[in-house]
Amino acid sequence: MIGTSVQSLEKNKNHQNETRPKSAYSRNEKGGDKLFSFFLQKTPSVLLRELSSFLTDSVDLPSLLHETCDVLKNVTRAYGYALYMVDANLDEIYLTRRLGEGRSRWKIEEGTIIAAFVATKKEYVMLDNYTRDERFPDGVARKGEAIKSVLCVPVVTPDGDCLAVIELFTLMNQGNFSKDDLKITIVVTGWMGAAIHQNQQRVALKKQQELNEYLLDLTKNYFSDTVQMEKMISDVVRFAKETLGAERGSFFIIDKENEELVADLFDEGIDDHDTGLHKKNTKIRFGKERGIAGLVARTGVSVNIKDAYNDPRFNKEIDQKTGFTTKSILCMPIMGVEGILGVVQVVNKINGGTFFTSTDENLFKTFSVYCALALHYTKVNIEMNKMMHVSNISLKLLRLQLKPCTHDMDDFIVHPDTKIPSDFYQFYWYINLNNFGLMPQYVLYMILQVVHVSEINIKNMMQFILSARKLYRNNPYHNFEHAFNVCHCMHAILRRNLKKFSVIERLFHHGTTHRTKPTMTFSPSPLYQGAIFYQPSN
Template sequence: MDPAPRSVKSVKSRLDTIKQREDIQHGVPKVQSHFGISSDKLDKITRRVIAPYAQIERKEPKEEVPEGPYLDINRFNVFLEDKVDLDSLLYETANVLKAVTSSSGVFVYTVEPIKNELVLMALNAKNNTRHEVNIPIEAGKMASAHVAFTKEYLLIEDVQRDRRFAEGLKWTDARVALCMPVLKPDGDCYAVLELYRTHREPYDRSGVYTVLSVACWAGAAVHQAQARMTLQRTAHLNVELRDLLHNYFCDLASIDTMLTDMLAVIKSFIGAMRSSFFIIDEDHIGEHLQADMWDDGWGSERTNIPRKKIKVNLSQEKTPAGLVARTGEMLNLRDAYRDPRFSKEIDPTTGTVVRTSLVAPIMDKNGVHGVVQLTNKANAHPFNKDDESIFGVFVNFDYHISEGSKEDMPGLVCYMFVETFADRNFERQILADFVLTVLMSYRNNSYHNAEHAFLFTHTMYLILVSNTGYFDFVETAALMLGGLCHDLDHPGFNNNFLQLSRHPLSRMYRSSTLEHHHYFLAKKIIEASFSLYLLYPGIDKEKQKD
């Protein structure tokens, strides 16, 4: 009789060993069986048992996986860099997708939201503006315009016979096409990618999924890049304005010089050709709305001499500034020259026609005090949403409460408690002592400090006052107290560090060291120092314990 193969014999002996071990441990509870063998020994036994099966598996021929198109999504992380050319990166991304999907070519269209048009991207042209191709965004005529209109991708298996689009792809004799919108998270369409093949092989599901995935990722990356660049420009503008104001605090300057300098700053940031500042004459407010106007002139004049026009009648003049002064709302005009609401304005010196205009009011709770107007962008494009955001920073340049007095925090916390529980009669002295005790119990950490507790409580206060009726009295009291006391006596380190360093706090509590410590101190302060019943009259003792 032929001897059994070594591997089979080995397996059989190990199975017998396992069976004997199971018989021995049959009467042992399941929980105890896990501790009957050390983990190292159990790992060795497991490896010995599965080793023969692993050897048998290795003897089988290795299955070859066919190589397919590979796209490394990490290469598109360049979208997240500080300074990026979004159009160039999008064009490069489209060419990568062209190679991955074996397409014959690709067209990239960017969306012009102001004119509601698609603009064919042609990076090879020396003057893109001169050679610009514009396509109206509408349904049913051209595939790319239809995709931008519906914001849904389109797969055309036979371009020449598809009767939905009379103009087809317009630029080539394509047979198969895949049009993919690049959508931002806010739902706006940023661009359209138009891939095509001159042969009849259709795009498969894998290719469509690849293009769809990259388009979604690119849309999110474009949104983040635009938001980051806007924030950077806004932060830079804040720095410039602060430096400008600092100089005026140090040296005496006339209001003419100050306004002219401020207009020059905002004009250079947004790229406008002209900027104007109107201050409404509040002493003579009546039927006619009069204002003093400062104008720094057109950009081509290159002069820093302040100009002042006395008593401009904003009520009678058909100008964008007059409309904003009367309505108190920001206005972004795409073509003021053709707008019937305003008079056609042409500068007599330079002959420049006023086309685009961005106008914003300077307001407080009492109404409009002034108007700032920017006219004509240097690149001949209309003002966009980013320009509106940056312009809003200029007209609303306020004091930032980052260096506010910490001595005001206790009073503000008391005010929030009183406003949150307006129907309760507080013991004001008890409330003040309680708030002071809690805030003084916070350490001077860089983050988990009294200011952090105040900000957390303020956030909770805003949520509660904005959603009245959703929480009862006990829930509201618990949320406000929890917000104020949630980080009491925080040492500035996390639980893991306290455990590894054998901090005394880690010996007081077995788990969730800091959470238990915050709760313990908050409970002691409420119970020992001040009675919750006195702090909240009318709450019964059972709810106090809860």
């Protein structure tokens, strides 16, 4: 638009609003260049600021533009100027003053004042006598002065966003604006639009870098150690508020119960000095309650509301109950592999504007990805701790079950011996079904035949034998009967070759971890694979 406007000057030399008689006010091109250079050297405007001082994180845009207006006013010898800032949220322009915002506002549309027309078309307007132009029934914002000539130019970024409108004017007793005035004004406002745009991009890039560095540290901290969920959520929301310039932040952890979405709410406390987030006792049911967070939780789509009270999706009852005034909202889902994990929400933009921009949304999207990772890890860690707790309880119960029945132990102590069959030492011997209850006594006898009684604790050995019998399953083959017969076979071998084995080699035990199926086929089992008897040797 700016380039086209400059070129169009050469094509519209005969336009009535640009044609004027030469007067003391009019300047030739050479004189205009000198005057322009003079004011640039004299005025400490934004045009001459060092790049480092201009490109700061928080730019007071109205003040910078007022300073630019002063330069243009002096260069063009205008009587005065008016600066209108664009409120994209309300689609309005408003008059600004040096010490703050004015009360006058106009919709960005045609048929009112000149500045509103310029903001709508994003094109300049230069009039020798604005009162004769029917397009602007309301004229200019400045009333009560004999204004004649008007030069109104928009400040537009390379992306086509109108940020402000600068309106220069002269009085009846002054001359009109020249083409040189228009050229200078267009060049300056074009440069300002490009500079502001670059600064916004630089600030956004810096925020993105800070966010990436923070999220990298977040990943290191929360994945290298166990961190409480409340602390993790408090840290990430606090950083989101600082990065996006928000007033408040909330975090919802989604837990699907039945067909409703139920969330634990983490919100800021009442004390302004307490910057942490705390878990609320009341669960929020998104299936029943209205609200932006509920909408995001149900749809999984982010929501950016620029004016909460004019948006039907916003529930005003919450503000009425709390006394808090919600102006703008940015709410983002935290998506996991199996669906939505949570919702993070920031409220009221307080730095860099009145609402959250598309740049804020992009930063928030990056932020939500890392939040999903941290939240998923936290949930997995919580679940792991629960399982470890259950495992410890199960281990205690297992150790309790490993102990034999006290009645069996008492009976074994009272009757440790039994009559040994005459053919007991033969390989073909097999225990009679009627003598199954005597197997512990037979096992103890076989052990004492190969290991001296002084080398073992008899009571512990009895307990071990009864525990082994208890742990064997009721399988068709790998059962205690099978283990007893293997033990008897090994005993027969050892008894005939006793001097060939050391005491350690004489100790034998048939594994109790066989888990044979009823079909007698092998089935891999973690219990089997983890058994110490079956660990691979190095």
